[in-house]
Amino acid sequence: MAEKNKVSRRKFLVRGGLGTVGVLAVGAYVFRNPIRRSILSMANSMEMGYMGDTDTPMIWFEVTNENNILVHSPKVEMGQGTFTSLAQMAADELDIAFEKVQVVHASTASGNIDGMSTGGSTSVSGLWQPLRELAATMREMLKNKAASKLGVSVGELTTKDGAVHHKDMVMTYAEITDGVTEWEVPDTPVLKDIKAYKYVGKPLARIDLNAKVFGEPIFGMDASMPDMLYGAVVRPTKIGAKFIKADTSKAEVMPGVVKVVLEEDFVGVVAASLQQAENAKNAIVTRWESPNGLQTKDIVALMTVGNGKTTIIQKEGSALEDTAEGLEQLEFRSPIGAHAQIEPNGVLAYVDGDRATIKISTQVIGITRKEVAKRLDFEEENVNVIPTYLGGGFGRRLHTPHAVQAAVMSKAVGKPVKYFFSRKEEFQHDMFRPPTHHVLKGKLGEDGLLENLEHHFVSGDVGNNSVLLPNPVPTILGADVGAIRGGFIQYGNVPNHRSVYWHVQLPFATSWWRSLGLLANTFAIESFMDHMAIKANKNVVDFRLAHIQDDEIGIRLKNVIKAVSDKAGYTDEVVGGKAMGMAASIDAGTPCAQVAEVSIEDNQIKVHKVTVALDPGLAVNPDQVKAQCEGCVIMGISAAMHEKMEVVDGELTPTIYGPYHMALMKHAPKEIDVVLLQGIDRPGPVGEPPLGPIGAAIANAVFRLTGRRLTEMPLSLS
Amino acid sequence: MKISMHVNDKLHSVDIYDENTPLLWVVRDILDLKGTKFGCGKAACGACTLLVDGEAVRSCSYAVKFANGKHITTIEGLGTKEDPHPVQQAWIEEVVPQCGYCQPGFMMATAALLNKVPNPTDDDIDKNIINVCRCGTYYRMRKAIHRAAELNASEASSTTQNS
Ligand code: FES
Ligand code: FES
Numbered sequence: 001m002a003e004k005n006k007v008s009r010r011k012f013l014v015r016g017g018l019g020t021v022g023v024l025a026v027g028a029y030v031f032r033n034p035i036r037r038s039i040l041s042m043a044n045s046m047e048m049g050y051m052g053d054t055d056t057p058m059i060w061f062e063v064t065n066e067n068n069i070l071v072h073s074p075k076v077e078m079g080q081g082t083f084t085s086l087a088q089m090a091a092d093e094l095d096i097a098f099e100k101v102q103v104v105h106a107s108t109a110s111g112n113i114d115g116m117s118t119g120g121s122t123s124v125s126g127l128w129q130p131l132r133e134l135a136a137t138m139r140e141m142l143k144n145k146a147a148s149k150l151g152v153s154v155g156e157l158t159t160k161d162g163a164v165h166h167k168d169m170v171m172t173y174a175e176i177t178d179g180v181t182e183w184e185v186p187d188t189p190v191l192k193d194i195k196a197y198k199y200v201g202k203p204l205a206r207i208d209l210n211a212k213v214f215g216e217p218i219f220g221m222d223a224s225m226p227d228m229l230y231g232a233v234v235r236p237t238k239i240g241a242k243f244i245k246a247d248t249s250k251a252e253v254m255p256g257v258v259k260v261v262l263e264e265d266f267v268g269v270v271a272a273s274l275q276q277a278e279n280a281k282n283a284i285v286t287r288w289e290s291p292n293g294l295q296t297k298d299i300v301a302l303m304t305v306g307n308g309k310t311t312i313i314q315k316e317g318s319a320l321e322d323t324a325e326g327l328e329q330l331e332f333r334s335p336i337g338a339h340a341q342i343e344p345n346g347v348l349a350y351v352d353g354d355r356a357t358i359k360i361s362t363q364v365i366g367i368t369r370k371e372v373a374k375r376l377d378f379e380e381e382n383v384n385v386i387p388t389y390l391g392g393g394f395g396r397r398l399h400t401p402h403a404v405q406a407a408v409m410s411k412a413v414g415k416p417v418k419y420f421f422s423r424k425e426e427f428q429h430d431m432f433r434p435p436t437h438h439v440l441k442g443k444l445g446e447d448g449l450l451e452n453l454e455h456h457f458v459s460g461d462v463g464n465n466s467v468l469l470p471n472p473v474p475t476i477l478g479a480d481v482g483a484i485r486g487g488f489i490q491y492g493n494v495p496n497h498r499s500v501y502w503h504v505q506l507p508f509a510t511s512w513w514r515s516l517g518l519l520a521n522t523f524a525i526e527s528f529m530d531h532m533a534i535k536a537n538k539n540v541v542d543f544r545l546a547h548i549q550d551d552e553i554g555i556r557l558k559n560v561i562k563a564v565s566d567k568a569g570y571t572d573e574v575v576g577g578k579a580m581g582m583a584a585s586i587d588a589g590t591p592c593a594q595v596a597e598v599s600i601e602d603n604q605i606k607v608h609k610v611t612v613a614l615d616p617g618l619a620v621n622p623d624q625v626k627a628q629c630e631g632c633v634i635m636g637i638s639a640a641m642h643e644k645m646e647v648v649d650g651e652l653t654p655t656i657y658g659p660y661h662m663a664l665m666k667h668a669p670k671e672i673d674v675v676l677l678q679g680i681d682r683p684g685p686v687g688e689p690p691l692g693p694i695g696a697a698i699a700n701a702v703f704r705l706t707g708r709r710l711t712e713m714p715l716s717l718s
Numbered sequence: 719m720k721i722s723m724h725v726n727d728k729l730h731s732v733d734i735y736d737e738n739t740p741l742l743w744v745v746r747d748i749l750d751l752k753g754t755k756f757g758c759g760k761a762a763c764g765a766c767t768l769l770v771d772g773e774a775v776r777s778c779s780y781a782v783k784f785a786n787g788k789h790i791t792t793i794e795g796l797g798t799k800e801d802p803h804p805v806q807q808a809w810i811e812e813v814v815p816q817c818g819y820c821q822p823g824f825m826m827a828t829a830a831l832l833n834k835v836p837n838p839t840d841d842d843i844d845k846n847i848i849n850v851c852r853c854g855t856y857y858r859m860r861k862a863i864h865r866a867a868e869l870n871a872s873e874a875s876s877t878t879q880n881s
Contacts, residue, residue: 078817079817079853080816205810206813206815208815208818209810210799210810211818212815212818212821213802213806213809213814213815213825214753214793214797214798214802214806215751215752215754215792215793215794215822217752217753218818219755219818219819221752221755221756224750273735274743275736275739275743339852340850341817341819342755342757342763342817342819342820342850342851342852343757343817344756389818390817391755391817391818392817392819392853394852422759423757423758423762627816627855627858630855630857630858631854632854633857634854635853638854656758656760656762657757657758657760657762657763657850658762662850662852663856664848664849665847665848665856665859665860666844666845666848668854668860669857670857670860
């Protein structure tokens with residue numbers, strides 16, 4: 001099979017287009033200072049780009065005996081539909097039927113490793129160029145080999161339906177690869193014209209649909225190995241707890257216990273069954289030292305504009321004085337949010353001699369391998385990380401150090417050890433979405449248009465302190481590249497506008513949560529825009545359009561706003577007890593606008609319909625782009641209207657679904673209408689941008705119904 | 719303790735050390751049917767939903783001793799690729815799953831609902847389908863549930879015609 005074959009000569013593929021999408025999106029706005037600007041672009045592009053091998057088609061594609069193509073994907077499938085889009089791209093350039101392409105997760109042993117992560121809505125956009133080039137190169141390799149096997153010149157060959165054709169002769173890809181051990185990698189051929197693609201751009205069904213409908217064991221939680229034991233790790237319940245000591249004597253003699261593992265940084269237990277491991281864990285008496293008494297109100301007080309370190313991330317014209325006549329000012333807040341993905345974090349590790357095998361749901365394959373190798377003092381090559389399908393990622397699995405703990409436990413007992421978080425541990429040891437506070441200021445000129453618009457906001461860490469960003473980045477930049485997502489003023493025609501970021505260090509870990517700062521930032525800015533439009537006595541659509549500049553991104557933003565208002569039939573009037581609210585955002589270069597149709601029933605906000613206009617550029621799979629829009633709308637409703645973590649006596653709570661309110665079937669709009677625009681001719685980010693507008697769109701509709709401006713998420717009338 | 723139960727129409731007899739072990743873990747770890755998922759262990763998310771004598775049960779919070787002598791259906795027994803259950807067929811037509819982890823639980827809950835209410839209204843769906851999907855696939859699920867009811871009805875009428 002092709003994968004096992006040696007590459008005898010390498011040729012660098014053109015790396016065009018990598019990472020540029022994100023750089024444009026943020027880089028265009030930030031700072032006059034060229035050093036900071038370039039660092040921000042760099043940090044941003046690292047999140048955006050694909051960092052792996054794009055020279056070696058053999059580690060990407062494998063031709064099976066059945067003449068199928070297996071794509072070994074270095075990106076993980078967490079529901080975002082990436083595998084399907086990759087298969088469409090590969091099928092088109094490889095000239096093989098879409099149904100004949102399968103996609104699997106590349107293990108690190110296969111050599112196809114992404115140095116970074118799966119995240120930032122980058123999988124399809126980042127692989128668009130390299131994957132097609134790799135596929136086209138692979139097709140040429142197959143042709144070259146067929147030519148030598150058939151003894152004809154390459155020029156006489158064509159490819160179709162997974163085979164090379166020469167006059168009446170047909171040689172399948174499987175026949176060509178049969179017995180071949182050496183491949184030559186030719187120059188990258190010219191890619192096909194996008195219009196010639198049969199699969200790219202089509203709403204094909206997801207390739208993992210059957211596996212997911214028939215309950216196949218594809219997730220990390222489903223992994224097993226012969227002789228597998230179960231592990232459990234003791235975790236504190238209090239924020240900031242420091243481990244002092246543990247009395248494990250009782251646990252050690254409990255039924256089924258194989259070993260209690262006491263390390264400097266954790267205490268774990270390995271037992272024959274899950275239940276026995278849990279029981280033993282509960283019998284370990286652990287002493288923690290924790291600063292006590294922390295409450296939600298302390299966090300809120302900490303998280304207030306004016307605290308911490310500040311960075312101006314956007315500046316045009318002059319600042320608005322607090323004493324200015326006609327100054328309008330509103331404040332907004334968002335709470336601590338949990339990821340709450342349904343598959344808990346877990347891992348199966350087997351350390352056998354000087355080799356380790358790790359099966360895990362993770363968004364950071366390469367980093368997990370590094371962490372395990374470092375802890376065990378192994379060569380990285382001796383650690384094989386086998387990624388599985390993820391039962392939800394949303395940024396939670398950008399930190400999976402539990403792989404290290406499982407590996408240590410496995411090493412201690414010489415058998416495979418599987419362990420996973422309880423739901424309580426998931427909630428208390430999440431890497432939360434940080435709470436935020438926003439102050440919006442504005443002033444109208446005589447023409448009823450904005451003269452000034454300012455966004456001052458504070459957030460805890462998102463990108464800072466993350467293994468995904470090199471340490472100097474936050475220090476030099478001052479701003480957290482994650483927290484500022486969506487925090488920019490997108491109304492370039494406002495003569496004086498600025499965005500000022502404040503950073504506060506929280507006593508618990510916060511990090512990437514799908515769309516990062518976007519949801520909260522857009523909630524604040526777009527609610528304020530609504531407020532100012534009403535002050536100006538203008539229609540909210542016209543008011544927004546008037547303030548958007550005419551550059552490429554501005555035009556695309558205007559187009560989504562126009563499209564959504566047309567499709568939804570936007571009106572400022574309340575009709576039959578229902579009102580509409582609108583909001584728009586740009587995230588990672590993808591503009592999105594939404595209109596929510598809302599009523600109030602029993603003092604509860606009810607969202608009936610959401611219309612979405614998104615310009616993701618070229619939609620490789622329009623149906624899956626729509627699915628991402630629907631998912632973002634519902635996850636956004638959940639976060640904006642229901643979810644909230646509290647801090648009570650130094651503990652994060654609630655620790656279970658239900659008390660942690662989330663959107664259920666009954667809260668989901670019965671209609672979600674998605675319009676896709678194509679403002680650029682390549683795929684842009686999709687998985688997060690539609691999360692931006694929903695909070696503000698709902699709050700703006702509520703204002704029309706009640707005259708009340710809701711300024712806090714979760715939105716509530718009581 | 720020995721537990722005898724029919725799982726997906728096959729009689730299984732398992733020796734269980736602790737009769738209070740949740741049915742979920744017996745199904746997953748002893749019978750190796752991994753389609754039934756663990757999400758919370760506290761009957762709060764529905765990922766572990768399966769059918770016990772046709773009723774939806776959250777198996778993480780259902781002691782295996784209660785399953786003795788009963789008929790259990792898991793997602794693996796609902797239908798096959800060759801002969802999908804109407805709920806699975808509808809799920810395929812509407813391309814419902816995203817990450818997919820919650821989906822077996824939802825399909826089992828839907829199958830149980832259709833057993834009782836063959837043609838559920840939106841209100842019936844809201845009241846009965848109360849599992850959690852973090853990816854937010856509710857919008858397509860609702861369509862799929864209505865579609866499954868339709869498929870069920872046409873299947874029933876074609877069986878009557880044939881008989
Ligand atoms: S795992 Fe049973 S309800 Fe959540
Ligand atoms: S599809 Fe991912 S949780 Fe429902």
